[in-house]
Amino acid sequence: MFGRVSRVPAPARTTPWWRRTLSRWIRREEEWAPTLRRSVRLLREFGFEQEDPARFYGAIADDSVEMLRHYDRLEGQALLDVGGGPGYFKSAFEAAGMEYFSVDVEDSDLPGAAGNRVLGSGMQLPFRSGAFDVAYSSNVLEHVPDPWLMASEMLRVVKPGGLVFISYTVWYGPWGGHETSPHHYLGGMRARRRYARKHGHEPKNRFGESMFGVTVSDGLRWSRRQDGGEVVDVFARYNPGWSQFLLRIPLLREVTTWNLVIVLRRR
Numbered sequence: 007m008f009g010r011v012s013r014v015p016a017p018a019r020t021t022p023w024w025r026r027t028l029s030r031w032i033r034r035e036e037e038w039a040p041t042l043r044r045s046v047r048l049l050r051e052f053g054f055e056q057e058d059p060a061r062f063y064g065a066i067a068d069d070s071v072e073m074l075r076h077y078d079r080l081e082g083q084a085l086l087d088v089g090g091g092p093g094y095f096k097s098a099f100e101a102a103g104m105e106y107f108s109v110d111v112e113d114s115d116l117p118g119a120a121g122n123r124v125l126g127s128g129m130q131l132p133f134r135s136g137a138f139d140v141a142y143s144s145n146v147l148e149h150v151p152d153p154w155l156m157a158s159e160m161l162r163v164v165k166p167g168g169l170v171f172i173s174y175t176v177w178y179g180p181w182g183g184h185e186t187s188p189h190h191y192l193g194g195m196r197a198r199r200r201y202a203r204k205h206g207h208e209p210k211n212r213f214g215e216s217m218f219g220v221t222v223s224d225g226l227r228w229s230r231r232q233d234g235g236e237v238v239d240v241f242a243r244y245n246p247g248w249s250q251f252l253l254r255i256p257l258l259r260e261v262t263t264w265n266l267v268i269v270l271r272r273r
Contacts, residue, residue, distance in 0.1 A: 063094035083139040089146030128156040147174035161234040177219035178260035184211040235270035
């Protein structure tokens with residue numbers, strides 16, 4: 007695991023955070039590890055997101071399976087993919103022995119989207135409480151107007167002891183504006199208008215409508231304030247392990263983090 011954000015009372019924390027994090031990295035023996043080689047490989051895949059999305063999302067899906075293995079066994083677990091889209095993650099999770107379900111606001115005619123798919127909003131998941139073992143979401147949170155309501159809904163639909171894995175694109179990171187990057191640094195609406203002028207049409211991800219600015223600080227604040235789950239991990243998804251300390255530095259963490267992951271276990 008990465009630097010665990012403990013929920014125990016403050017007085018019990020006698021070991022500095024940096025020592026706890028370093029010790030955890032030294033002890034890790036799992037096969038998967040956030041090495042520099044992995045970071046470079048995944049960042050290279052971003053170049054194929056538009057022209058070959060199956061390749062890009064397939065690589066992310068495989069990596070997601072390995073990450074989830076850190077926290078629990080996957081075989082026989084029922085997983086809900088919130089914002090599953092065209093279903094690129096379906097085959098990867100099923101190959102790991104999981105029962106796959108997905109929910110999305112749009113229908114899709116792609117083959118990967120078939121099976122156990124429900125139309126609905128991530129901010130009001132159409133499932134009973136405690137229905138799943140794992141709730142997973144990748145690069146969806148920044149596309150909903152109330153991201154932390156969606157995060158709370160993900161906690162609601164997992165069983166006590168169940169895992170919630172939330173991963174989202176950070177607004178001030180290099181890819182925060184998606185296809186309008188890097189002009190999003192000049193403002194979301196300005197970047198959107200510039201894209202429309204240049205390409206003759208609106209971007210797929212329209213700031214203020216289907217894309218919103220969600221920061222690292224937003225995620226850290228929510229993880230501290232929510233009381234539905236124990237925070238297991240918070241880490242920069244595509245950054246190598248040795249650079250995770252940057253999350254402790256305000257402002258710098260916003261521009262050095264492409265994607266933030268929050269892992270919780272429901273109480």
